[in-house]
Amino acid sequence: MRLFASLCVALSFLARVSCPCPSRCTCDYHGGDDGMGSRSVLCSDLDMNEVPTNFPVDTVKLRIEKTVVHRIPAEAFYYLVELQYLWLTYNSVASLDTSSFYNLKQLHELRLDGNSLAAFPWTSLRDMPRLRTLDLHNNRITSVPNEAVTYLKNLAYLDLSSNRLTTLPPDFLESWSHLVTTSSRSLDLSARRIIL
Helix, strand or coil, X not given: CHHHHHHHHXXXXXXXXXXXXXXXXXXXXXXXXXXXXXXXXXXXCCCCCCCCCCCCCCXXXXXXXXXXXXXXXXXXXXXXXXCCEEECCCCCCCEECCCCCCCCCCCCEEECCCCCXXXXXXXXXXXXXXXXXXXXXXXCCCECCHHHHHHCCCCCEEECCCCCCCECCCCCCCCCCCCCECCCCEEECCCCEEEC
């Protein structure tokens, strides 16, 4: 599969050819005749139990929703160098590899809400330097490790609500400057927002 993905990447740059859409997914291209646009992929199949490996390389938005996918393997999306939005919502994801999000340098938004995650690989945020939104609500996360604070600096929105959090690291809230508590347990951070 890696060879197939590498071949698709090479072909897309050389011949402006896109790989076919994975079965059980729909692929849409939004844009003009000038070739400027973006590709969105939606995979929502109750029988899907693993992440497909052959998404079109020009995918900008990928949604894998309402499946029975249990784990996101290492480097699952590494060849999607243009990916900006990754929604892995309301699946059965219980396991993420520390390199599941390797090479997603253009990613702005990662949504993993409605899964079964007990932990998140915070160091993986290094592979996503442009990430602004991280949605982890409605999982089973019990704690945030001290070292997570190091990787949260670029985030503008973090949602950890509806988890099983009991404690946060001492520096966690301090890393989000200008905190103002609101009645909904949200913290409005003048352009940064965290929901606990």
